[in-house]
Amino acid sequence: MECDLMYAICKIGGRWKLMILCKLEKGKLRFSEIKRCIPEITERMLALQLRELEKDGLVKRTVYAEVPPRVDYELTDIAIGLVPVWRQLEDWAVQHKSLLQNDKSKVHEIA
Amino acid sequence: MECDLMYAICKIGGRWKLMILCKLEKGKLRFSEIKRCIPEITERMLALQLRELEKDGLVKRTVYAEVPPRVDYELTDIAIGLVPVWRQLEDWAVQHKSLLQNDKSKVHEIA
DNA sequence: TGAGGTACACACAAATTTGTAAGTAATGGG
DNA sequence: CCCATTACTTACAAATTTGTGTGTACCTCA
Numbered sequence: 251m252e253c254d255l256m257y258a259i260c261k262i263g264g265r266w267k268l269m270i271l272c273k274l275e276k277g278k279l280r281f282s283e284i285k286r287c288i289p290e291i292t293e294r295m296l297a298l299q300l301r302e303l304e305k306d307g308l309v310k311r312t313v314y315a316e317v318p319p320r321v322d323y324e325l326t327d328i329a330i331g332l333v334p335v336w337r338q339l340e341d342w343a344v345q346h347k348s349l350l351q352n353d354k355s356k357v358h359e360i361a
Numbered sequence: 362m363e364c365d366l367m368y369a370i371c372k373i374g375g376r377w378k379l380m381i382l383c384k385l386e387k388g389k390l391r392f393s394e395i396k397r398c399i400p401e402i403t404e405r406m407l408a409l410q411l412r413e414l415e416k417d418g419l420v421k422r423t424v425y426a427e428v429p430p431r432v433d434y435e436l437t438d439i440a441i442g443l444v445p446v447w448r449q450l451e452d453w454a455v456q457h458k459s460l461l462q463n464d465k466s467k468v469h470e471i472a
Numbered sequence: 473t474g475a476g477g478t479a480c481a482c483a484c485a486a487a488t489t490t491g492t493a494a495g496t497a498a499t500g501g502g
Numbered sequence: 503c504c505c506a507t508t509a510c511t512t513a514c515a516a517a518t519t520t521g522t523g524t525g526t527a528c529c530t531c532a
Contacts, residue, residue, distance in 0.1 A: 254450075254455055254458075257454040263376065307457075331456060335449050335450060339370070342446070343366065343368040345439060346417075
């Protein structure tokens, strides 16, 4: 079956999932901290995506019995295996952007 | 700006995009050939995703003046830069699957 | 007494993505 | 004359994803 790729895409294909995971790369973060790292995401989306990531074994959730509540999230071992993926994607994005830049300057020259 | 990752996700985050790209890794394919490689995709979706990939410079479309029409698609240089990404995702998927397998067998033992 | 902080859940609405079915253009073959 | 082939397009419907706004529990500190 060639579907390994599809399988992976299902796990991390959510709009925010890789983003969330990569914010956790440097260590545990609480809900509100992740939120602050990714201002465009709504609380609802963050909660939903975190729940899926947890279900799929990509993040570990820890609840502390405190008031006000405290919860933190961290990468699991298998999620750490994805670090090279977002690294490469970031590098690739930079390349792609600079390519567009060049195309634009060319157009500019000609026009 | 940390948004390189988001940028990349926008380009390849479509449900079928990476899948389509990876089918093109071995060389040009025509529309119907891609379709045959990915039976779950509808023609409409394939057409839409291909158009976006083309717009973003990830595939090159070539139309031949024949009847019935012939069109083929191939990876651009920048898209080739994504090869390691799907390679890693495939490997990762295999790991993730076998992890689930282990968890299941454990549950089975205990239960 | 009452406001404040945290990590959500919930109902509802809006937006985006996807599927379905049918149609098109052009030409070669029966 | 009609059908088959290919790579789509278009209109419409259904499904999925997201956003918005409000609510909640619980304790602490002023």
